[in-house]
Amino acid sequence: MNHHIPDAAPPTGGSPAGRRTSILILDDEPIVCKRLKPFFQKAGYEVEAFGRPAEALDRVRERRFDVVITDLKMPGMDGLAFLGQVKTQHPDTNVIVITGFATLETARESFRNGVFDFVAKPFKLPAILDAVKRIEKERGLVP
Amino acid sequence: MPFSVLFKKFKSILERNNAILELMGDMGDKLGGEYIYDRQYLFETCERLGDQVFKLISDLSLLCQRKNVALFTAFERIQFRIREEMAGRRTLSRPDHILPLAELTHDLADEGGNKMAGLGDIRNILGFDVPEGFVITAGAYFEVIGQAGLRRDAAQSAVFPGEAEADLAVMSARLQEAILRVPIPKRLARAIEKAARETAGKDGLLAVRSSAWGEDGESSFAGMYESVLGVPPGEILDAYRRVLSSLFAEQALRHRAHHGPSGEEPAMAVGVMRMVDARTSGGLYTYAPLRDQDRAMVVSAAWGLGKPIVEGTAETDTYLLDREPPYELLSSDIAAKTTRMALVPSGGTDIREVPDAEQAVPCLTPDQIAVLARTAMALERFFKRPLDVEWAFTGDDALVVLQARPLAIQPREPSRRPDAAQAARDAPVLLSGQGVAAMGGVASGPVHLVKQREDLSDFPYGAILVAMHSSPRYARVMPRCRGIITDIGSATGHMATIARELRVPTLVGVGNATRTLTEGREITLDADHGVIYDGMVEALCRFELVRKDVFEESWEYRTLKRVLKHITPLTLLDPKADSFSPEFCTTFHDIARYVHQRAVNKLISLSETHPELKGNASRRLVTRLPLGLAVIDVDGGISPDASAEAAEEDLLCHPLKALLEGLNASGMWETRPVAVGMGSFLSSLTRTLSAEQAHPRRMGRNLAVISKEYLNLHLRLGYHFTVVDAFVGGPVNDNVIYFRFMGGVTDLARRSRRAGLVATILEHFDFMVELKGDMVTGRLKQHPTQAMLDAMFMLGGLIGYTRQLDAMLDSDGAGKRHVETFLHRIAHAGRNKK
Numbered sequence: 001m002n003h004h005i006p007d008a009a010p011p012t013g014g015s016p017a018g019r020r021t022s023i024l025i026l027d028d029e030p031i032v033c034k035r036l037k038p039f040f041q042k043a044g045y046e047v048e049a050f051g052r053p054a055e056a057l058d059r060v061r062e063r064r065f066d067v068v069i070t071d072l073k074m075p076g077m078d079g080l081a082f083l084g085q086v087k088t089q090h091p092d093t094n095v096i097v098i099t100g101f102a103t104l105e106t107a108r109e110s111f112r113n114g115v116f117d118f119v120a121k122p123f124k125l126p127a128i129l130d131a132v133k134r135i136e137k138e139r140g141l142v143p
Numbered sequence: 144m145p146f147s148v149l150f151k152k153f154k155s156i157l158e159r160n161n162a163i164l165e166l167m168g169d170m171g172d173k174l175g176g177e178y179i180y181d182r183q184y185l186f187e188t189c190e191r192l193g194d195q196v197f198k199l200i201s202d203l204s205l206l207c208q209r210k211n212v213a214l215f216t217a218f219e220r221i222q223f224r225i226r227e228e229m230a231g232r233r234t235l236s237r238p239d240h241i242l243p244l245a246e247l248t249h250d251l252a253d254e255g256g257n258k259m260a261g262l263g264d265i266r267n268i269l270g271f272d273v274p275e276g277f278v279i280t281a282g283a284y285f286e287v288i289g290q291a292g293l294r295r296d297a298a299q300s301a302v303f304p305g306e307a308e309a310d311l312a313v314m315s316a317r318l319q320e321a322i323l324r325v326p327i328p329k330r331l332a333r334a335i336e337k338a339a340r341e342t343a344g345k346d347g348l349l350a351v352r353s354s355a356w357g358e359d360g361e362s363s364f365a366g367m368y369e370s371v372l373g374v375p376p377g378e379i380l381d382a383y384r385r386v387l388s389s390l391f392a393e394q395a396l397r398h399r400a401h402h403g404p405s406g407e408e409p410a411m412a413v414g415v416m417r418m419v420d421a422r423t424s425g426g427l428y429t430y431a432p433l434r435d436q437d438r439a440m441v442v443s444a445a446w447g448l449g450k451p452i453v454e455g456t457a458e459t460d461t462y463l464l465d466r467e468p469p470y471e472l473l474s475s476d477i478a479a480k481t482t483r484m485a486l487v488p489s490g491g492t493d494i495r496e497v498p499d500a501e502q503a504v505p506c507l508t509p510d511q512i513a514v515l516a517r518t519a520m521a522l523e524r525f526f527k528r529p530l531d532v533e534w535a536f537t538g539d540d541a542l543v544v545l546q547a548r549p550l551a552i553q554p555r556e557p558s559r560r561p562d563a564a565q566a567a568r569d570a571p572v573l574l575s576g577q578g579v580a581a582m583g584g585v586a587s588g589p590v591h592l593v594k595q596r597e598d599l600s601d602f603p604y605g606a607i608l609v610a611m612h613s614s615p616r617y618a619r620v621m622p623r624c625r626g627i628i629t630d631i632g633s634a635t636g637h638m639a640t641i642a643r644e645l646r647v648p649t650l651v652g653v654g655n656a657t658r659t660l661t662e663g664r665e666i667t668l669d670a671d672h673g674v675i676y677d678g679m680v681e682a683l684c685r686f687e688l689v690r691k692d693v694f695e696e697s698w699e700y701r702t703l704k705r706v707l708k709h710i711t712p713l714t715l716l717d718p719k720a721d722s723f724s725p726e727f728c729t730t731f732h733d734i735a736r737y738v739h740q741r742a743v744n745k746l747i748s749l750s751e752t753h754p755e756l757k758g759n760a761s762r763r764l765v766t767r768l769p770l771g772l773a774v775i776d777v778d779g780g781i782s783p784d785a786s787a788e789a790a791e792e793d794l795l796c797h798p799l800k801a802l803l804e805g806l807n808a809s810g811m812w813e814t815r816p817v818a819v820g821m822g823s824f825l826s827s828l829t830r831t832l833s834a835e836q837a838h839p840r841r842m843g844r845n846l847a848v849i850s851k852e853y854l855n856l857h858l859r860l861g862y863h864f865t866v867v868d869a870f871v872g873g874p875v876n877d878n879v880i881y882f883r884f885m886g887g888v889t890d891l892a893r894r895s896r897r898a899g900l901v902a903t904i905l906e907h908f909d910f911m912v913e914l915k916g917d918m919v920t921g922r923l924k925q926h927p928t929q930a931m932l933d934a935m936f937m938l939g940g941l942i943g944y945t946r947q948l949d950a951m952l953d954s955d956g957a958g959k960r961h962v963e964t965f966l967h968r969i970a971h972a973g974r975n976k977k
Contacts, residue, residue, distance in 0.1 A: 020564075027181075029183070031179075031180075031181055031182075031698070031699045032181055034691075034692040034697070035179055035694060036179065038686075038690050038692075039672075041563070041564065041686075042563055042564060042669070042672065042683070042686055043564065043672060044565070044567065044568060045564075098179075100181065100184060100187070101183075121179065121180060121181060121183070121184060122173065122178045122179055122181075122184050123179055124177045124178055124179075125176075125177060125178070125179060125671060126576075126673065129672075
């Protein structure tokens, strides 16, 4: 039952130089934003959360995020379309898809679109933190 | 029908039964702090569960070749309730719309309003004194205004942004006037008056308080709605109307227009409580909104009733206290208190002179201040927010909590986030990345290591409990402890459930906390992140306290809790009782249990009578102990050479062999007479046990269905009913043991004591344990085969050891001693040590 985060460390969002890793969260279920935002903030990340794809898209056009965490199925805009837009604007932004409708097909499609990771809902908080940490590591954002 | 087909159905029932239990456990897990889930999860899981239960009943229909109409009806009934809960409709069990405070918790916030639901939590979960009383529900409000034809107007009043201020005044006047004259439906009026008389008792007066939807939430301010104090029970209906009408006061309309969530219909539940004849009363902010006093709480107090203090019209004593135990007094400012508000026995209140000699005397003693501080901090930890607490001390010095509402403060908002992360980064980490959050949150305090034999009555106030194993017995110190950390334990265990109920941040399964954390060391536990810091990380605690959304108050959390009430409780306990029937199934668990029992009975009778099988399918197992066990081998569980009377040596089934070994080798089967004077009721037991040679049908139907790796065991020893379902010996991930224990011939107290003891022992061996009354279920999963077989051995010992034990459990102390004896004996009888 014990569950270990690989190379677990205290919450350490961001580089030693002081710039914090920025995360955008998009999910139309308010509970997801409400819980993920303080969780990542407490871990030292710079976080913005959105419930509507259009608003998130506006924000992405204004600035670049290191990591985008997006739901797949939302009214208004498909998560895949959103991630396409993100990638067009900022090819180096890493995207993590979270979804309650995980099928092999959607997973495949997501990866084809350059998704870094795919997390099925419901998920454990340490699992998503771990996904973000792997991005940081891969991109040299953390030592 | 061929036996193989019927047996397949039986197996499918067992599998489905396990799948249902799994799903239920999975849903229970989601009440912990670890998971992110959403609406979609709730809908999907409820559907899946419903589907499984439906198919389970269908399987039984096939096995028994019956229609099971009553069972399907029970299913429909439960399914309907779950769907209603999911749709946000409460099936109203109270047509009179009266809800006693004793039955109110946050789960009923929609009926009782936030304020009264909070008071219900304070009374019913945290156990503090609040005034006696009841709530006239939001449902009653809808009935009243509905019958008066005002519902549309009332709802309309919430959706008029941009409308002229003058129109607001007109609308307010019209609605208020109408409500002050509104006729209260007869049945409701009678129910309110009756409850009011009962609450007031002889000569008592009532406080009638608003508890509107959204009141005391983020978008409301204190004092927006009316409270009427000192109401004689005969005038309750007018007071009720007055409070209802305040929902449409002009300032309330304006406030909702500016702040309210657009379009949400307003509703007003009303709390009615017995007036507390306060000697001293006042308010307390757990977090002083003062610039340089970020770590203080502030108390205002005056003689008499508290209304003038809340309204700010009275001279009050002011005390500043440290927020950390022992809540040192930082400063006190004693005012000259010339007047006090008092109750007028005939009704209402008045203002009286305070005698000269009392005016300059502090109105709180150091002891009272200490009690107040502890209570307030306990409330703050529970509600996870800074609070504004209204309180009173009665003439006999009892503290009564009158109200607790969130305090809208944001200490240094712009800088607090980086603060918390920075502080977390700078603080030395003692442990991280281990364990499961059974309850999320942040807590700080000194470590108190709890040893196995420790008497908890000396548990230090405000400490963090650190122990090797989680245990339900920690429940009694939870109100005193700030957090819990255990080396071993599960998020679905009994202790975790209580910790969630009391919202104590809890991290279980950490592995080496008892070795790493030393007694008395100041630590900060961040259960959400699974990190334990050295020292007190103040910024992290503050971050936790001022966050906007408390998970336990979210729709998802509350709905899951509500839905689970129709799913997990087991009310169908005794298979011999008349109530063991489909009509009495009130939860999915009940249905599963009923079907399981019926299926087992059916299989036994089939194995005895089925023409295909007669003679060789069911074998009697000859053991050294009088188990009266029939064995049905499905696949390689018994030597092909075995006769109808199989010996233990013929068994090839790994889990059963290990279990029997535990029963035999550990010397746990108690054969001595239990106790002098117990003979009369134990005779029935003895009779059952001595019937060793009897036909299984009269033996209480003890049956083991086995294969090489699989065991499904139903063991009824006297009045003790044990089920073991185990698969051991395949891939590690398939290894699973399910153990259920219930019953007993003694009174419920002793039976529950034994259940507690069994639970403690199971938790000791890493089982995920659930305890309900005298029933214990334990599950162990995915351990290596050797460890699983050791667990089977232990279970064998446990079955033997606890067989007649309830009769001896005449005190809690006895239960504790027997846990130790058992652990000692089983350790010495261990499989590996032989």
